[in-house]
Amino acid sequence: MKTHLIFGSLLALILTSFNVAAAQPASDQPSSIPADTANGIAFPVNYQDWAVVSVAHREDNKTLRAIVGNPEAIQAIKDGKTNPWPDGAILGKMVWKDRQDDHWAAATVPDKFIHAEFMFKDHQKWADTGGWGWARWVGTEQIPFGNDTLSASASCVACHTPVKNQDWVFHKPAIMPKRIR
């Protein structure tokens, strides 16, 4: 589920759409898209309360990540049905710049919040982009990134192509104790 921006012609496209999104307050979004949508997708309200799917530390861009899932995604993990993930599952990733912990020198902890990125599974609706809708909201103000499906999804799909065989998702669910039912 990593979304490194790829280079080449896509980069210009991505930067252009980022600048447009960042410069526009949400209220200036086209009227056909609700103010809080990114890439044509509705904001997943209160994803901060979703359960943990995994965590990651990327040394290349010095970021820490928490991968979370909506209740449908968590149920899919419990059922062992994550390749493919079922329609309705949403995976979210909160990304922070990393920093050294104040009290434990060998520990890396979150600094500034960078963005939250999401994959929305609907194998019919998003058939052209791997069965997933892709979206990002930037910063603590959650500014929508991208305002049309084609440009923003292209970078996501390109980056996730190496994990096409695991339903386009980088992170396998972290091993954890089973819930008590």
Place this chain on the structure above:
Amino acid sequence: MKTHLIFGSLLALILTSFNVAAAQPASDQPSSIPADTANGIAFPVNYQDWAVVSVAHREDNKTLRAIVGNPEAIQAIKDGKTNPWPDGAILGKMVWKDRQDDHWAAATVPDKFIHAEFMFKDHQKWADTGGWGWARWVGTEQIPFGNDTLSASASCVACHTPVKNQDWVFHKPAIMPKRIR
């Protein structure tokens, strides 16, 4: 909230109690303590569904961590009341051995689940141990670690003493977008 085992006399005590706990199935715990308690504290059922408080990567022991909070802890974060944390707040930490990601060489992701550790806030009940009850369950089978309050808490409290001034908690809540109420 890190719980490095400290060295010296405590280490022997800790290892002894670990060995006892690891060797005993939960059903062999003393009858005065429910089978699923650790260090005299009841197991926090389905903590896996709690929301994210923070994440961390410890380079010294090569572990990744997800810090989660029960609803009382998450409400305290929303209210900005985390020093001290309110009674009823529980902070949990899931700890995994780290490994290199299969598809992104610069990314570190969870491998084997090591243990889950918890701090239970009750400033009166746990007045002798910083206002927190301390407990750990080991492995995916969640074997209780320690079966008396004194020995297991001593190592936790000793390790957390550097963060006494932030109510004994290493992890400040990660910056994240506010929930929509």
